[in-house]
Amino acid sequence: MHAEEMAEEFPVTAENSDAWTAVTQLAELRLPGLVVTDSAGHPVSILPASQVVRILVPTYVQDDPSLAGVLSESMADRVADKLRGKTVQALLPDKTPELAVVNHDDTIVEVAAVMARLRCPLAAVMHGETMVGVITASRLLQLALTTPG
Helix, strand or coil: CHHHHHHHHHCCCCCCCCCCHHHHHHHHHCCEEEEEEECCCCCEEEEEHHHHHHHHHHHHHHHHHHHHCCCCCCHHCCCCHHCCCCHHHHHCCCCCCEEEECCCCHHHHHHHHHHHCCCCCEEEEEEEEEEEEEHHHHHHHHHHHHCCC
């Protein structure tokens, strides 16, 4: 099986897109992340849901998790304020995670190797300069478990 056969349609977002819209999409569709594209539509990075979750927690609590117990649950209510007026680019970590990119004719093992090496839950499938879909880690596992050895 080749990557193009494994690929599925998957939401993407441009790096200059509205952060609130992107995070809403992540939440509503329960995605592991979003593929981030440049202005030409080429995949450049990934916005992992886990990175977005970090904005819920102040830095000082991330540094000392024992402080989490003294904060009110209403802290999450401030997420909208933290996202307002920001772009997706602003949500990406300083060291932007590398997006797994595979060729349309890569095999399931080749795709798995790239995703494992990068620890990336998504792989953009490219046919030349065109992204033809995305393979999620859960989709890859599903196919690996059902593909005859």
